[in-house]
Amino acid sequence: MNRLLVIALATLPLAVLSREALASFCHRPTPPRCTMYLMSNSPNWEFEDCRGRIERFRQEVQVFLDCQRDEQATVIRELNEEVRQFNACARDRFC
Numbered sequence: 001m002n003r004l005l006v007i008a009l010a011t012l013p014l015a016v017l018s019r020e021a022l023a024s025f026c027h028r029p030t031p032p033r034c035t036m037y038l039m040s041n042s043p044n045w046e047f048e049d050c051r052g053r054i055e056r057f058r059q060e061v062q063v064f065l066d067c068q069r070d071e072q073a074t075v076i077r078e079l080n081e082e083v084r085q086f087n088a089c090a091r092d093r094f095c
Contacts, residue, residue: 026067029060 032053038046 025071032057
């Protein structure tokens with residue numbers, strides 16, 4: 001029994017997974033930064049252009065977050081399978 005690896009991963013926080021690991025699969029969007037150049041007297045088309053850029057950024061952020069969530073679930077499933085296989089070997093003393 002001492003050889004069994006017991007890990008509860010149902011509540012494994014996202015922070016435990018390295019940013020580098022998640023970043024290798026998920027593309028982090030870049031903010032448009034158009035608000036840095038807007039002024040109250042900017043032409044209407046500049047506001048509309050910036051609004052469109054911010055909306056695209058919002059959509060890209062959602063895709064990025066969904067990707068991270070999917071990658072986290074995949075990594076947790078893989079880890080759980082490795083733990084299951086390890087414990088099966090530890091119980092039976094052979095694999």
